[in-house]
Amino acid sequence: DAEITQSPRHKITETGRQVTLACHQTWNHNNMFWYRQDLGHGLRLIHYSYGVHDTNKGEVSDGYSVSRSNTEDLPLTLESAASSQTSVYFCASSESLMGTQYFGPGTRLTVL
Amino acid sequence: KQEVTQIPAALSVPEGENLVLNCSFTDSAIYNLQWFRQDPGKGLTSLLLIQSSQREQTSGRLNASLDKSSGRSTLYIAASQPGDSATYLCAVKQTGANNLFFGTGTRLTVIP
Numbered sequence: 001d002a003e004i005t006q007s008p009r010h011k012i013t014e015t016g017r018q019v020t021l022a023c024h025q026t027w028n029h030n031n032m033f034w035y036r037q038d039l040g041h042g043l044r045l046i047h048y049s050y051g052v053h054d055t056n057k058g059e060v061s062d063g064y065s066v067s068r069s070n071t072e073d074l075p076l077t078l079e080s081a082a083s084s085q086t087s088v089y090f091c092a093s094s095e096s097l098m099g100t101q102y103f104g105p106g107t108r109l110t111v112l
Numbered sequence: 113k114q115e116v117t118q119i120p121a122a123l124s125v126p127e128g129e130n131l132v133l134n135c136s137f138t139d140s141a142i143y144n145l146q147w148f149r150q151d152p153g154k155g156l157t158s159l160l161l162i163q164s165s166q167r168e169q170t171s172g173r174l175n176a177s178l179d180k181s182s183g184r185s186t187l188y189i190a191a192s193q194p195g196d197s198a199t200y201l202c203a204v205k206q207t208g209a210n211n212l213f214f215g216t217g218t219r220l221t222v223i224p
Contacts, residue, residue: 033211042116042201042214043156058211090155098143098163098205101212103155 002027006091006104014112019078021107023091031094032074033101034058034066036087043090049074050097081111114139114206118215125192126223133187133218135202140180143205146212147176147187150199159200160187192222 004025013019025032030051035043045058047066055066063085065077078085088108092101115138125131135145144163148156160169160176162185168177175188189196199219203212 040216042203042216043212044214045211048210056210092156097210100146100158100161102158103148105155106153 004091004093004102004104006089006107008107009105010108012110012112013081015081015083017081019081019109021076021078021089021091021109023074023076023104024072025091025093025102025104026072027093027095027102028071029093029095029102030071031097032068033092033094034064034074034076035090035092036060036085037090037106038087046076046089047074078109081109083111085109086111114204114209114213116202116204116213116215118200118202118218120218121216122219122221124221124223127192127194129192129222130188130190131192131220133189133200133220135185135187135215137183137185137204137213139206140183141207142180143207145176145178145185146203146205147174147185148201148203150201150217156201189220192220194222194224196220197222 007022033048034046037043044060049068091104094101146161147159162169162178173190178185199217201217203214
């Protein structure tokens with residue numbers, strides 16, 4: 001069955017370190033998204049991609065970057081981790097822009 | 113900016129009861145509205161997606177309605193079961209925007 005996976009599921013890092021979170025989907029979807037989920041906030045969009053070599057900033061993109069070298073993967077990089085980036089990160093994909101988004105299981109990141 | 117609100121934040125009901133979860137949004141210019149379920153430590157599972165031209169969608173014991181002009185949606189769960197215990201999130205896809213705008217969710221507990 002097609003699926004979307006994220007790794008690692010849990011990560012603890014230190015302030016200032018570079019961190020990369022992986023997202024891999026086997027749906028063959030062109031559209032992929034990264035969200036963060038924090039208490040008191042709904043999920044907020046960080047970056048998104050409509051296809052290979054396409055990347056776009058979302059609502060809370062400062063301090064994050066993504067790259068899309070193939071259809072299946074959209075890694076999220078924190079260039080210099082900050083405590084404010086402690087959160088749960090979700091990757092999602094969709095076949096069409098207006099269609100259902102399918103979510104991965106999430107990565108819990110703690111920045112000390 | 114689109115604001116999505118879900119009230120109440122938490123709800124406890126005895127097993128077998130019918131219940132309604134509420135979602136309101138401030139900007140009625142939407143493409144669709146989606147209801148998700150989130151279990152603790154897990155990703156989001158899409159339950160129902162309602163296009164802006166539709167009034168409701170049904171899946172099993174779930175029925176979601178949409179009143180775009182008043183900025184409201186409800187998720188009706190019939191004959192609730194302990195397995196329905198989870199957090200329910202609604203999200204709107206706004207016209208001209210690339211992301212979903214999420215509410216903060218309603219945490220539902222169904223007591224056996």
